[in-house]
Amino acid sequence: MSTVSLIQLNKNFKEISAVSDFDMFIEDKEFVVLVGPSGCGKSTTLRMIAGLEDITSGTVKIDDRIINNVHPKDRDIAMVFQNYALYPHMNVFKNISFGLRARKYPKNEIELKTRKAAEILDLTELLERLPGELSGGQKQRVAMGRAIVREPKLFLFDEPLSNLDAKLRHKMRAEMKKLHQKVQTTTIYVTHDQIEAMTLADRIVIMRSGVIEQIGTPYEVYHEPANHFVAGFIGTPTMNFIDCELEKTQPGLHCQLSGGSSFQLDHFQLNEEIGPSREMYIGIRPEDLIHVTSKRENLISIDAQLEVVEPLGAETLLICKGDFGEITGKSNQARGLQWGESIEFEINPDRIHFFDKKTRKRLRRII
Ligand SMILES: Nc1ncnc2c1ncn2[C@@H]1O[C@H](COP(=O)(O)OP(=O)(O)OP(=O)(O)O)[C@@H](O)[C@H]1O
Ligand SMILES: [Mg+2]
Incomplete structure (x- = not known):
């Protein structure tokens, strides 16, 4: 089980306030989506949780443990980015199992976990292939495989589907949802695509200029928008x-x-x-x-x-x-x-x- 507490999180880059007073409690197994226009502070929030960005002020907790000063690799978090750079000379099996091999897991455990992840992601048939022999969606699934074999406490995704064409994006959106239903890991997912946010999220956080405009279920943000900005941002064509x-x-x-x-x-x-x-x-x-x-x-x-x-x-x-x-x-x-x-x-x-x-x-x- 893993809950996430984000308490009065702030991030300043010199005089720029990238994130201000971000406050939220994320339930165990919840799928939370951060959405908002470019530059609103989504990636910065995620990077603070991952430990890739220093926190100006505030607290990040996973369960009851404050992780502000814990090294990124000891946070038990797996992050998938838009640019999912796979190792081109390693086949799918080796790419997925890379983290486990680096951590010197026993061979049979690596085999077991990698095959299980491949099965969840429908990659079993492709384990011997090199990244150059895969489609965009398949590569993205390998990147997810690399994240799930580690069985982390928390998944962070930063626009993982942005590089895919519209049709594949749609397909992968459904895959994301299936994946979450299978592994049930608490997830924070960043996108600027409000349809992706609506279809994936248990709760959506709508941000603008570093500030949370509303937190709510897809139903709430659509039918009970807190303000003019949220009402105009969610829904196509726009209100x-x-x-x-x-x-x-x-x-x-x-x-x-x-x-x-x-x-x-x-x-x-x-x-x-x-x-x-x-x-x-x-x-x-x-x-x-x-x-x-x-x-x-x-x-x-x-x-x-x-x-x-x-x-x-x-x-x-x-x-x-x-x-x-x-x-x-x-x-x-x-x-x-x-x-x-x-x-x-x-x-x-x-x-x-x-x-x-x-x-x-x-x-x-x-x-
Ligand atoms: N290393 C940095 N130095 C200075 N300013 C930064 C740095 N990283 C981000 N910013 C600024 O902080 C703000 C938030 O950036 P962030 O990358 O979090 O936005 P975002 O919501 O992820 O946008 P996008 O949808 O374009 O990825 C922006 O104004 C950005 O210019
Ligand atoms: Mg970003």
Whole structure:
């Protein structure tokens, strides 16, 4: 069993604050993904845990043991990087078993552990091959094999799939998940790809400029984003944001969009008191803006002009321009739609988010 405590972790590079006050407790067997834009401090956080970077202040613990001053090789951590440099002159078996041989494990134990790792990673048939004779995904699996034979307390992955093409990435993502289900080792995984984060993680940590913006399950960060940044970062295509003014009415709320359109939300109450005409962003995900062809009563809707149709096969995206700016919605029947046509989108009121324009925080809803 291994839990990880990251307590008020800070890293400064001279005057640059790369990571500030990173605070998190990671459960045994948990798969945690750090995600965020380039330069937000993901790798630095991971490297501090691995011992490859000095900690400016704060504490790293594995179980109850503080490891701040423990040498990287004595931390019982295995790390897999984006550039997984295999030894080109060694076959797969030798690459996987390299760490065990260096540590002078008995021969039969090396044999056993390496074959077991190869089996987990579906590499048994390839043990005699040289890296030059493998595909990108197979090489990446060998790199993972090298990490798992050591049976470490903790796995750290830094963008391990970045060098692979889209299809292989998708396949390897599923492999990662299977691997975790089999070996159940506590894992911290870094990526800048929010889909990878959503599909792999038990919990996601969303970072920006060295600061944690939100920690939550994939469901939470998607449906209950803490703020405007998280809401825009998670989800493809990205959430639509429109400037609006909110006014409290009896009952509910009146929402006045910039540009003139407005609608009434009768069954809607926010947990924060809003003054007269409070300035907000309204946030609606494309899948919650559905193109409607016939007018129904009590429909909460907005109109916009069609600019681009993007058929994705299973569904179609409609990129439209309204007097409030550009929005992306969805349609189930996109045949025959014309450029410039007026499109009405139904809004699901249960999926609307409001973000305070000043604090950028999401206002939580009571009703
Ligand atoms: N050795 C260093 N010296 C000075 N600044 C550094 C050093 N390493 C990282 N930084 C800075 O610290 C910040 C965080 O870098 P880090 O590599 O952790 O980002 P990241 O989230 O992993 O980004 P990416 O997605 O591009 O890999 C960046 O502003 C970076 O320029
Ligand atoms: Mg990085």
